[in-house]
Amino acid sequence: MTSPSEKAPPAMPSRAGAAPPDSPTATPGPGPSAAASPACSPSFSSASSGRASRLRYGAVATGLLLALAAAVVAGLALGSVHIPPGEVLQALRPDAPPGPQRTIIVDVRLPRVLLGAVVGAGLGVVGVVLQALVRNRLADPFLLGISSGASTGAVLVLTLGVGVTTAVAMPAGAFAGALAAMTLVYGLARRGGSMTGTRLVLAGVTVSYIFTALTTLVLVASARPEHFREALHWTLGGLGSARWDTLWLPGAVLGLGLPLLLALARPLDLLLAGEEGATVLGLDVSRFRAAVFVLASLVTAVLVSVSGAVGFIGLMVPHAARLLVGATHRALLPVAAIGGALALVVADLAARTVAAPQDIPVGVLTALIGGPLFLWLMRSRSVEGAVR
Secondary structure: OOOOHHHHOOOOOOOOOOOOOOOOOOOOOOOHHHHHHHHHHHHHHHHHHHHHHHHHHHHHHHHHHHHHHHHHHEEEEEEEEOOOHHHHHHHHOOOOOOHHHHHHHHHHHHHHHHHHHHHHHHHHHHHHHHHHOOOOOOOOOOOHHHHHHHHHHHHHHHHHOOOHHHHHHHHHHHHHHHHHHHHHHHHHEEOEEOOOOOHHHHHHHHHHHHHHHHHHHHHHEEEEEHHHHHHHHOOOOOOOOHHHHHOOOHHHHHHHHHHHHHHHEEEEEEHHOHHHHHHHHHOOHHHHHHHHHHHHHHHHHHHHHHHHHOOOHHHHHHHHHHHHHHHOOOHHHHHHHHHHHHHHHHHHHHHHHHOOOOOOOOHHHHHHHHHHHHHHHHHHHHHHHOOO
């Protein structure tokens, strides 16, 4: 016989599928288990996190778009002649009567503001792409010598007197010089059928010095001092020569280039894992880097040919965009485009109004603002580990 204390306890009724008490999935205490709780389900948590991320991204993009719209209206309203924002919106209507204010807004300020938005968006996007290609977040569109090549081409056109109107001839010469610099950088960086980010940076710095020396030599050899003044204003960057007939080319290039670069977001993400990791994941790194380098260089060449050398937009905007939305390129590229447009429109507005009626080259302001900001970012712990 067995004593009552030695008898087995009566079996407790259990539900089908319930885990035994000593199972790792069991939870002590009454009520449903944690594994069955929707609030603790991994899929529920992932979906909730995804929704929060999309809401945050939407809020950031919407905020930037609203800020860009406000900057555009301010750029049309402010200047040597101040026009109230309400009258600006009235003048933009198709049925608005002609008059001095409509001429100032539509024929003078609107092309300049739109060109600033296009150039800023393009430089922001190209900066993101080039930093991914060379895996160095200190890179920017002018690191590859394209700006120096464009300056040399424009100065040659100016000093030789090629063409009748500089509005057409100088951008054409700048574009030719930028293409020459791009070809030279590509040839120097490509060795043995491959191209590394280190060789690309070194080739870009070398070509930049060469074309800068050529530009200085051409200006020194010129016997006309007005050439030096005009060339200096162009190389410092500016949007004062914006006209409706100069907008179509950069607008078309940005409209075609941005979707292409967005389509390459996943391979750009793979490059962040390093060349070996990207190759293991199926990416032909050398071929991809060469193709995207050519595309980014062509976009930069077109932008520089109409705006001059505007620095720090392609360097600073990608950093700010990463702080807002992270490093995934599908999210990063659109935000960089909007942020670049906003940054250059605001910078050009300041260049027109800070010392009015004097028009300060916008490249001077972007350098004065972007330089200290970049030094602050380099010292910030939030990006210290991201600058490679």
